[in-house]
Amino acid sequence: MKLSGIVFLTVVLSFTSCDQPSTIEGLWVVKSVMVGEKKMTPNARWTRFHADQTQESGNGRFQHSYGLWELNQNKNELFIINTNGLEDSNPPFMMTLGANEMIWERIEEGQHIKVHLERSTQLPETYADKILGLWLLEKATGNGPYFMESDTNENNEYLFIRWDKRFVIGTKKGKVHGVYNVHGHKPELELIPYSTPLKRDFWRIEFAENLITLKLLNSDSLVTRQFKRVHKFPNK
Helix, strand or coil, rough: HHHHHHHHHHHHHHHHHHHCCCCCEEEEEEEEEEEEEEEEECCEEEEEECCHHHHEEECCEEEEEEEEEEEEEECCEEEEEEECCCCCCCCCCEEECCCHHHHHEEEEEEEEEEEEEECEEEEEEHHHHHHEEEEHHHHHHCCCCCHHHHHHHCCCEEECCCCEEEEEEEECCCCEEEEEECCCCCCCEEEECCCCCCCCEEEEEEECCEEEEEECCCCCCCCEEEEEECCCCCCC
């Protein structure tokens, strides 16, 4: 009898827990976006819903949208309005909500959109977040922009990626200043130097702990630059 009572109580508690409605409030990170059969997941995209019906979203540590949200619980329809963005003429999302995951679905321009989100307690990092800071050149393979293979013996060549989308490259020939972009979906870095005759170029980023390796894209030969993270500028 005692065992039967314990089993009965466990079953009742399980059903009670399942019946408790999940809440949309909190931080959600986008894990995948499917547009038809094509995966188009943005890098480190997130949305945060507040109890006062306001919301904000961004990528990594950069918040770029804010506005309101409304949920029609009878139809599981989720309306999201970005008051600093463009008007959304698409239908609301049909939402499926679990304890720690959420799925949005709707039709946009004739294509089925499916967004899978997971609940989170902290903001994710984008490729742009990870590359911020000061990087000391450790190894150069192939001669190309900014650094030569012999520069690794100098131990004072560096790449400084600033928060304001500008970069500084320090070489034995002097400094190169410019602006940069990091791709929103891929680990790719675009460097746009102010100086002539240097031209813009594109690099693939490979991340390791306190290390990055940049591989020059659209090149007929292998050109890579490996850097380690440092916290002060080298002595010249």
